[in-house]
Amino acid sequence: MIIATWNINGVKARLESALAYLRQHSPDVVCLQEIKSVDEGFPTSAFQDLGYNVATLGQKGFNGVALLSKSPLEDVTRGLPGDELDQHARWIEASVALGDRMVRIVSLYLPNGNPIGTEKFAYKLAWMKRMQARAAALLEDEMPLVLAGDFNVIPESEDAKRPQAWVNDALFQPESRAAWRSLVNLGFTDATRACHPGPGVYTFWDYQAGAFQKDDGIRIDHMLLSSQAADLLRSSGIDRDTRAQEKPSDHVPVWIKLDS
DNA sequence: ATGGTTGCAAAGCAA
Numbered sequence: 001m002i003i004a005t006w007n008i009n010g011v012k013a014r015l016e017s018a019l020a021y022l023r024q025h026s027p028d029v030v031c032l033q034e035i036k037s038v039d040e041g042f043p044t045s046a047f048q049d050l051g052y053n054v055a056t057l058g059q060k061g062f063n064g065v066a067l068l069s070k071s072p073l074e075d076v077t078r079g080l081p082g083d084e085l086d087q088h089a090r091w092i093e094a095s096v097a098l099g100d101r102m103v104r105i106v107s108l109y110l111p112n113g114n115p116i117g118t119e120k121f122a123y124k125l126a127w128m129k130r131m132q133a134r135a136a137a138l139l140e141d142e143m144p145l146v147l148a149g150d151f152n153v154i155p156e157s158e159d160a161k162r163p164q165a166w167v168n169d170a171l172f173q174p175e176s177r178a179a180w181r182s183l184v185n186l187g188f189t190d191a192t193r194a195c196h197p198g199p200g201v202y203t204f205w206d207y208q209a210g211a212f213q214k215d216d217g218i219r220i221d222h223m224l225l226s227s228q229a230a231d232l233l234r235s236s237g238i239d240r241d242t243r244a245q246e247k248p249s250d251h252v253p254v255w256i257k258l259d260s
Numbered sequence: 261a262t263g264g265t266t267g268c269a270a271a272g273c274a275a
Contacts, residue, residue, distance in 0.1 A: 009275085010267050034275085036268060061268055062275085112275060120274095152275095206275090207265040250266075250275085 001098055001258045003105065005031040005148035005221060007204075007251035011066075012036070014249055015043050021242060022050050027255060028070050029096055031107030031148040035064035042066065059089035065107045065149070071097050080108075082130035090127070091134075095143075099260035103229065104138060108149035113170030121170050124152070128179035136186055138226075144258075145226035147188070150251060152220055153180045155190070158199040159219035171220060189230035191223040191256045192238065203238055204251045212243050221254045232258040 004027040008014040011032065022030070030052070035042060039058040047054050052068040057078040067073055073094040080091035090109040095102045110131070113124030138145050154172045157163040166172035184190060192201060202217025211217065225233060239253040 013267060034267090062273080114275075209261095209264055247266095 001029070001103075001260050002027040002255055003029040003031070003146055003148065003223070003258065004253045004255040005033070005107065005150075005223060006253040007033040007109070007150040007221060007249060009034050009249040009251065010036040011042060011064075013247065015046060017242065017245060017247065017249070019046060019050065021239070021253065022047070022052070022068075025239070025253075025255075029105055030068040031105065032066040032068070033064075033107060033109040033150045034062070035066050036062055037064055055092060055094055057089045057092045059087075063089045063109060065089060065092045065109050067092055067094050067105065067107050069094070069096050074102070080127065080130050081134055083126070086127075093138075098144065098232075098258065101144070103144040103146060103258070104141065106138075106145075106147045106149070108147060108151070110150060110152045112152050113173075113176065116168065116170050116173060121173070124170060125175055125179060128176070128183070132179070132183055132186070135183060135188075139186060142228060143226075144229035144232060146229050146256070147222075147224040148254075149222070150220060151180065151222045153177060153222075154218050154220060155180050155222075159201070161200075161202065161214075161216045161218070166218070171218070184224065187227050188224035189227070189233070191225050191230075191233060191236045192219070192254060194230070194233060195236040196238075201238065202240075203254055205243055207250050221251055223254055223256050225256070229258065232260075234259050
């Protein structure tokens with residue numbers, strides 16, 4: 001089973017690219033972020049035509065997450081628990097059959113948090129605290145669990161081409177990185193790092209200043225696997241070539257292959 | 261380099 005995650009930066013602007021990716025790679029499950037669409041505006045039928053079931057948590061103008069799956073999406077839940085007042089569309093969960101059992105999959109879009117020193121950064125840290133609680137609760141089910149999405153966290157210096165350029169950015173603050181480590185230390189495996197150690201492994205390149213041409217990237221799109229899921233991990237990858245295509249997202253797909 | 265680029269949606273915000 002192949003599970004991919006991709007911040008597509010607008011599903012309407014990226015529909016043809018997304019459909020081409022699905023036709024080429026045929027992932028079983030896809031976690032999308034930044035769909036930038038309300039549910040009614042999501043091109044559900046275009047994905048259904050390729051054989052996918054669709055679940056969305058949309059929002060007008062920005063944010064928004066979705067799950068696509070060839071097999072049915074069961075027990076879909078929308079929203080990150082812990083703050084009834086939080087209206088941002090950043091979290092959707094579903095269970096999908098994997099062989100003779102089920103895997104729980106989350107598509108998440110963690111707040112950017114810039115600029116630091118503002119309520120936006122406080123919101124990011126509060127959101128991560130809520131994520132920690134939800135992840136711990138999900139782990140108690142002892143079902144294979146995959147947290148996939150745009151975490152907006154650069155975990156280590158080697159996850160950036162120019163780490164010094166990010167020291168004042170919310171993505172690389174000590175508090176952001178500490179919250180990431182606490183999450184990982186619940187027992188998750190960083191799937192990309194398990195398969196691809198070392199520098200030069202990036203998932204995002206800014207649109208500005210020719211960042212991609214200079215390979216001035218960062219690794220912020222992650223797939224965290226519970227121990228039950230990590231036991232099934234066969235391989236993972238990053239599809240950088242999508243960043244070189246016409247009208248690309250600034251993020252590229254990250255994927256894992258699990259034994260079923 | 262106090263700019264630079266893109267999406268949404270129709271001016272300015274978010275990233």
